[in-house]
Amino acid sequence: MISTDRVAAVELLRKGDLVALPTETVYGLAAKALNPIAVAKIFEAKERPRFDPLIVHLPNRDWLGRIVDVPAGDRQLIGKLADKFWPGPLTIVLPKREIVPDIVTAGLDTVAARFSAHHVFAEIVGELDEPLAAPSANRFGRVSPTTAQHVLDELEGRIPLIVDGGPTEHGIESTIVAVRGGRIAVLRRGPITDEQLSELADIVSVTMTQRISAPGQLPSHYAPTTPLRLIDKAEVFPPQKGQGVGLLAWHPIPRKGDLQIGQRRTGDRRSLKFAAVRNLSDGGDLREAAANLFRYLRELDALGLDLIVTERVPSRGLGAAIMDRLERASHR
Numbered sequence: 001m002i003s004t005d006r007v008a009a010v011e012l013l014r015k016g017d018l019v020a021l022p023t024e025t026v027y028g029l030a031a032k033a034l035n036p037i038a039v040a041k042i043f044e045a046k047e048r049p050r051f052d053p054l055i056v057h058l059p060n061r062d063w064l065g066r067i068v069d070v071p072a073g074d075r076q077l078i079g080k081l082a083d084k085f086w087p088g089p090l091t092i093v094l095p096k097r098e099i100v101p102d103i104v105t106a107g108l109d110t111v112a113a114r115f116s117a118h119h120v121f122a123e124i125v126g127e128l129d130e131p132l133a134a135p136s137a138n139r140f141g142r143v144s145p146t147t148a149q150h151v152l153d154e155l156e157g158r159i160p161l162i163v164d165g166g167p168t169e170h171g172i173e174s175t176i177v178a179v180r181g182g183r184i185a186v187l188r189r190g191p192i193t194d195e196q197l198s199e200l201a202d203i204v205s206v207t208m209t210q211r212i213s214a215p216g217q218l219p220s221h222y223a224p225t226t227p228l229r230l231i232d233k234a235e236v237f238p239p240q241k242g243q244g245v246g247l248l249a250w251h252p253i254p255r256k257g258d259l260q261i262g263q264r265r266t267g268d269r270r271s272l273k274f275a276a277v278r279n280l281s282d283g284g285d286l287r288e289a290a291a292n293l294f295r296y297l298r299e300l301d302a303l304g305l306d307l308i309v310t311e312r313v314p315s316r317g318l319g320a321a322i323m324d325r326l327e328r329a330s331h332r
Contacts, residue, residue, distance in 0.1 A: 002148045002162045006120065009163050010127045018045055020137040020151045022165030024118045025089045025174050025191065026144040026294070027151050028057070028134030029159065030125075033067075036101040039133050043103075045158040048140040053106040054133040055091050055174070058115045059125045067131060068094040068111060074179040080200050081177070081184075087117035089174040089191040104133055114174055120165040136173060137162075143224055143297045143329075146171050150298060171291035172321055180204075189321035191290070222294075224301035228308045228330045237309055239273065246300040247274040248310035250289065252282070276303055286318040293322060297329070 009019045013030065016038040021030045029046060031038035033056045043050060058064060061082060070078055071094075081092060096111035105111050116122060125132050136144040138154040145151045148164035155162075175190030177197065184197050185204045194203050226246070231237050234253075239245040278296035280289035300308050310326055313319045 001160065002152055002164050004164055005161075006124055006127075006163060009124050009161055012161055013124070013128055013132070016041075017161075018042060018159045019124075020145075020148070020155065020159060020162040021121050021124060021132075021134065022118055022148070022163065022168060023057075023089075023116045023121050023134070024169045025172060026146055026168055027137040027148065027162075028121070028132075029137035029151075029155070030057070030132040030134040032128070033057075033104055033131040033133040034099060034101065036103045039101060039103050042133060042135065045155060046135065046138070046140045048135065050103070051106050052140075053108055053112060054104050054135050055112045055114050055176075056100065056104060057121070057125055057132045057134050058113060059129050059131065061086065061115060063131055064094075064113060064115075067097055067100050068113060069097055070094060071179075074182065077179050077182060077184070077201055081179070081197075082115075084200065085192055085196075086115040087122065088115070089117070089170055090114065091174045091176040091188075093176060093178040093187060110178075112176060118165065118169075120163060124163070141223055143222055143294050143301065144173060146291075146294050150295075153298075167291075167295075169291070170287075171293055171295070172325060175321070189324045191318065191321065193317045194320065195317055222325045223329045224297050224308060226301050226305050226308050228297075228310060228326075230312055230326055230330050231309050232312055234274070234309070234311060239307075243307060244275045244303075244305040245273075246276040246303060246305045246308045247278070248296055248300060248308060249277060249279045250281075250284075250311040250313045252284075253277060253279060275305055276300060280313070280322075286313065286322065289313060290318050290322055293325060 012019050018031050018041050031042050091112045091114040093110050093112045100111050137151045138145050146168045148162050151162045170191040175192035176188040178185045183202045313322050315323050
């Protein structure tokens with residue numbers, strides 16, 4: 001059920017039930033993080049493997065010291081990260097205290113902590129006054145949800161309530177970092193870019209690893225059911241005869257030639273070469289592209305196509321996070 005009833009959300013969470021909540025990144029499937037039985041329901045609803053750890057969302061910064069043991073040598077840098085980016089789309093992986101159940105951390109001795117800036121999420125977790133585990137509110141490995149309707153499409157009948165907070169702002173999951181010896185290790189790229197982080201310390205990137213140390217590190221993830229392939233430019237891609245292909249475009253779409261858009265014929269951005277086209281950003285804006293990424297992937301995935309091709313975006317700033325998602329979505 002989709003609703004805006006925040007009181008009902010708090011009551012369900014207090015009872016150990018699941019509630020889908022909006023964050024500034026994507027919609028999360030929330031349960032009380034310190035209640036292992038409630039957390040187990042997240043894994044069941046998402047069909048998520050138990051070896052993939054969860055992010056713990058804090059009601060306020062005071063809770064950080066209650067769930068983690070901040071290393072003395074890195075305390076100053078961790079404080080600077082929190083001061084600059086919290087509340088916001090940054091997750092920090094730190095040594096956990098015993099209060100955090102092993103099911104949350106997949107048995108690791110670290111926990112991923114975040115402090116969301118979304119006003120609806122903040123109000124609900126603040127009223128509850130205890131941390132929430134809240135991975136993306138979709139079935140495991142699928143495209144993350146950026147609207148309440150996306151959550152309903154994924155989890156209808158599996159959870160009692162979806163709180164509608166409108167479309168999410170960033171459209172991709174939080175940046176995940178660990179602080180090690182005065183340097184920042186980027187475990188998952190997201191809205192907080194390497195360039196922003198490098199203002200505070202040297203950066204080390206850790207990508208495409210089989211050893212899971214944080215959420216979102218599996219090689220295959222964020223995938224539509226339709227096979228997805230990365231290409232450089234749509235103009236040089238040759239669809240096979242009779243193949244229904246959708247295009248997720250980054251480059252401007254020509255008005256003439258092989259990609260001419262037949263707007264009068266279809267009423268939308270369908271082209272002669274592709275069965276359907278979605279442009280991540282008409283103006284080449286990476287933030288707009290990130291916000292549109294998962295929504296457009298879902299739209300193309302719903303059309304029953306044989307293949308989705310997506311043009312690579314520049315791997316700078318937020319583009320690096322977009323490419324991380326696309327590479328994992330096309331991994332299989």
